[in-house]
Amino acid sequence: MTRRLTSRLLxxxxxxxxxxxxxxxxAQTDPLPGWNDGPAKQAILTLVRTTTDSSSPSxxxxxxxxxxxxxxxxxxxxxxxxxxxVFAFDRVAALAPxxxxxxxxxxxxxxxxxDKAAMSKFTSKDFLxxxxxxxxxxxxxxxxxxxxxxxxxxxxxxxxxxxxxxxxEPMLEVMKYLRANGYRTYIVTGGGQDFVRVxxxxxxxxxxxxxxxxxxxxxxxxxxxxxxxxxxxxxLLLNNNFSGKPEDIYLFxxxxxxxxxxxxxxxxxxxxxxxxxxxxxxxxxxxxxxxQREYAYGPADGLPPSxxxxxxxxxxxxxxxxxxxxxxxxxxxxxxxxxxx
Amino acid sequence: MTRRLTSRLLxxxxxxxxxxxxxxxxAQTDPLPGWNDGPAKQAILTLVRTTTDSSSPSxxxxxxxxxxxxxxxxxxxxxxxxxxxVFAFDRVAALAPxxxxxxxxxxxxxxxxxDKAAMSKFTSKDFLxxxxxxxxxxxxxxxxxxxxxxxxxxxxxxxxxxxxxxxxEPMLEVMKYLRANGYRTYIVTGGGQDFVRVxxxxxxxxxxxxxxxxxxxxxxxxxxxxxxxxxxxxxLLLNNNFSGKPEDIYLFxxxxxxxxxxxxxxxxxxxxxxxxxxxxxxxxxxxxxxxQREYAYGPADGLPPSxxxxxxxxxxxxxxxxxxxxxxxxxxxxxxxxxxx
Numbered sequence: 150m151t152r153r154l155t156s157r158l159l160x161x162x163x164x165x166x167x168x169x170x171x172x173x174x175x176a177q178t179d180p181l182p183g184w185n186d187g188p189a190k191q192a193i194l195t196l197v198r199t200t201t202d203s204s205s206p207s208x209x210x211x212x213x214x215x216x217x218x219x220x221x222x223x224x225x226x227x228x229x230x231x232x233x234x235v236f237a238f239d240r241v242a243a244l245a246p247x248x249x250x251x252x253x254x255x256x257x258x259x260x261x262x263x264d265k266a267a268m269s270k271f272t273s274k275d276f277l278x279x280x281x282x283x284x285x286x287x288x289x290x291x292x293x294x295x296x297x298x299x300x301x302x303x304x305x306x307x308x309x310x311x312x313x314x315x316x317x318e319p320m321l322e323v324m325k326y327l328r329a330n331g332y333r334t335y336i337v338t339g340g341g342q343d344f345v346r347v348x349x350x351x352x353x354x355x356x357x358x359x360x361x362x363x364x365x366x367x368x369x370x371x372x373x374x375x376x377x378x379x380x381x382x383x384x385l386l387l388n389n390n391f392s393g394k395p396e397d398i399y400l401f402x403x404x405x406x407x408x409x410x411x412x413x414x415x416x417x418x419x420x421x422x423x424x425x426x427x428x429x430x431x432x433x434x435x436x437x438x439x440x441q442r443e444y445a446y447g448p449a450d451g452l453p454p455s456x457x458x459x460x461x462x463x464x465x466x467x468x469x470x471x472x473x474x475x476x477x478x479x480x481x482x483x484x485x486x487x488x489x490x
Numbered sequence: 491m492t493r494r495l496t497s498r499l500l501x502x503x504x505x506x507x508x509x510x511x512x513x514x515x516x517a518q519t520d521p522l523p524g525w526n527d528g529p530a531k532q533a534i535l536t537l538v539r540t541t542t543d544s545s546s547p548s549x550x551x552x553x554x555x556x557x558x559x560x561x562x563x564x565x566x567x568x569x570x571x572x573x574x575x576v577f578a579f580d581r582v583a584a585l586a587p588x589x590x591x592x593x594x595x596x597x598x599x600x601x602x603x604x605d606k607a608a609m610s611k612f613t614s615k616d617f618l619x620x621x622x623x624x625x626x627x628x629x630x631x632x633x634x635x636x637x638x639x640x641x642x643x644x645x646x647x648x649x650x651x652x653x654x655x656x657x658x659e660p661m662l663e664v665m666k667y668l669r670a671n672g673y674r675t676y677i678v679t680g681g682g683q684d685f686v687r688v689x690x691x692x693x694x695x696x697x698x699x700x701x702x703x704x705x706x707x708x709x710x711x712x713x714x715x716x717x718x719x720x721x722x723x724x725x726l727l728l729n730n731n732f733s734g735k736p737e738d739i740y741l742f743x744x745x746x747x748x749x750x751x752x753x754x755x756x757x758x759x760x761x762x763x764x765x766x767x768x769x770x771x772x773x774x775x776x777x778x779x780x781x782q783r784e785y786a787y788g789p790a791d792g793l794p795p796s797x798x799x800x801x802x803x804x805x806x807x808x809x810x811x812x813x814x815x816x817x818x819x820x821x822x823x824x825x826x827x828x829x830x831x
Contacts, residue, residue, distance in 0.1 A: 367737045
C-alpha cells in the first residue's frame with residue numbers, strides 16, 4: 150500500500166472514530182421497552198451497567214459474561230402442559246398404528262383415548278414409558294426431524310398459535326440486551342436438549358451449543374453405508390433439573406453465571422449456584438400472576454413441591470430472604486407476547 | 491444526529507470501505523508460516539477458502555463453522571507419558587503423608603518408589619485407583635487450584651520446560667487461522683476436561699466452554715456457609731475417547747464439525763463422524779515421525795490397539811482409504827515449538 154493511500158485510510162478511520170464516539174448519549178434508547186419501570190427492570194439495567202463498565206469494581210471481562218435462562222414458564226408458556234409433553238402425547242397417537250398393543254396397554258391406552266382424568270394421575274413411571282416410546286430408539290437426526298415437523302404444524306389450544314410464538318417478549322428483550330453487552334445467553338432447561346435445539350436459534354437467538362438440557366446418552370454406530378451415526382438409546386445421561394442445573398452448567402461452561410432466570414423449585418439450585426459465584430450476580434424468578442393475559446399459579450395455590458419443579462411458598466420465601474428478585478408478569482411486563490402489539 | 495453529520499459519517503464509512511476492499515491481495519500473508527508447502531498445508535487452506543466463500547458450493551455459514559482438536563499428541567506432546575498422568579503421579583507423592591498405608595499398598599507403593607518397571611505394568615484398575623485418589627473427593631474449585639499450582643511449577647524431563655510450552659506451533663497456527671475465519675475451535679480430549687480448562691485459554695486461545703473432555707460427575711451440595719458448591723465424587727460421567735468423542739461433540743454442539751484433527755485410534759470415531767457430516771470436511775492425523783525434534787512412534791512400531799488410543803497400522807490404512815490426510819511432523823512442519831525460533 151502506498152504512503153498516500155495509507156494516509157487517506159488512517160484519516161478516514163480517524164473521522165469515523167470521532168463521529169461514532171461523539172454521540173453515545175443520543176444513540177441510547179430503552180433496551181427493555183416491554184418492561185414497566187420498577188425494581189425488576191432496574192436490577193437488570195444495574196447488572197449490565199456495573200459488569201460492563203471497566204471502571205466498576207463489579208466489572209466482568211466480556212469472555213466471562215454469561216446468563217442462564219430456564220425455558221418452561223420462564224421464557225415461554227408452560228401451562229396447562231409442558232409443550233414437549235404435548236409433543237410426546239401427539240407422537241403416541243402418530244405411532245399407534247405401529248403399536249396395536251397400545252390400545253389395551255397403559256399408559257398409552259389413556260393417551261390414545263385422551264382420558265384427561267387418567268392422564269392427570271400418571272406417575273413418573275408412566276411418563277418414562279411414554280418418553281422411551283417417543284424419544285428414543287431412533288437416530289438423533291431422525292428425532293430432530295420429527296420434532297421440527299411437529300413444531301411446524303402443532304398449535305396450542307388457547308391462542309391457536311404455534312408453540313414457538315408463545316414466547317415472553319420481555320424476556321427476549323433481556324436476552325438481546327445481555328448479548329448486546331457481551332453476555333452469552335444459555336437456555337438451561339429440564340426439557341430435552343435436542344428438542345429445544347431445533348428452534349432455539351430461530352426463536353430465542355440462542356445457538357445450539359448454548360442450550361443445556363436433559364439429554365439421553367447417544368450411541369455411536371454405523372449406518373448401512375458405513376457412515377458414523379448417533380442413535381438414541383433409552384438411557385438418560387443428564388437430568389437437567391434441580392441440582393442437575395448447576396452440575397450441567399459447570400460441565401458445559403466451567404464456571405458460575407452472573408445472572409440466572411427461573412420460575413420454579415427446579416431452578417432453585419441454579420439460582421443458588423449463581424449467587425455463590427465470585428462476580429456480581431442477579432437472580433430472578435418469574436411469578437405467573439396474570440390470569441387474564443397468561444395464567445396465574447404459584448405460591449397462592451399452596452402447591453406441594455413436585456418432581457418437575459413448582460413455584461412454592463418455600464421458594465418465594467427463599468427468594469425474599471436471599472435477595473432474589475421476583476418478576477410479576479402482571480405488574481412488570483407491559484406486554485407478554487410479541488403478537489399482542 | 492443532524493443530517494449534515496449523518497452525511498459526513500456515511501461519507502467516511504464509504505471511503506473506508508473502498509480503501510479496505512481495494513487491496514485484499516496485498517494484505518495477505520501466509521497464515522501458516524510454520525508449515526512446509528504440501529498436501530497437508532494445502533488441504534487446510536482449501537477447506538477455509540471453500541467454506542468461507544459465499545459463492546462456493548461448500549460455503550458454511552459462520553455460526554455453523556467449527557473444528558475439533560484432540561490434545562495429547564495432536565496439539566501438545568504426549569510422550570513419554572501423558573502430562574495428566576505425570577500430574578497424577580506427582581499428586582500421589584504430595585498426598586502420601588496423609589496416606590501412610592500407601593507405602594505398602596499397590597499401585598501407590600510403586601509410584602512412591604518410582605519403580606518404572608512396575609509402573610509400566612499398571613492395569614487400568616491401577617490407573618483408576620490413582621485417578622480416584624488424586625482427582626476426586628474435593629470441590630471443583632480445589633481441584634482446579636491444585637492443577638493450576640502444579641502446571642505453574644512442573645517441568646518435563648527432556649526440555650526442562652513447563653508442559654504448557656510443549657505445544658505444536660503449527661497446530662496453534664491452524665487454530666488461529668480457523669478462528670480468524672469464523673470457526674470455533676474445540677479441544678476434544680480423552681484427558682480431563684477440568685484439567686485442560688485450567689490452561690486452555692492462555693495456551694491455545696480456546697475458552698473453557700469449548701473444551702470437551704473426560705469428566706467426572708459433579709455433585710451439588712452446600713459449604714459450611716450455606717453457599718452452593720460442586721464436589722467431585724469418584725464417578726465418571728463422560729469417557730471422552732473413541733466413540734465417546736462423537737457422542738460428546740454432539741452433546742456439546744448438536745452437530746458435526748467441518749474439520750477434525752487427531753493422532754490415534756482414540757480419535758478415529760471423531761474423524762469418521764466429521765466425514766459423515768453434511769458440509770465440506772477435512773480429517774487429519776498427526777504422525778510422530780521426528781525423533782530428533784520430538785519423538786517417533788506409530789505404525790512402524792507395530793503397536794497393538796490400546797485402550798487409550800494408538801497410531802496403529804490399521805488407523806494408517808483407514809486414513810489412506812478414506813482420504814484422511816496424514817501430517818508428517820518431520821516433513822510438514824518447519825518448526826515444532828514456538829521457542830525453537
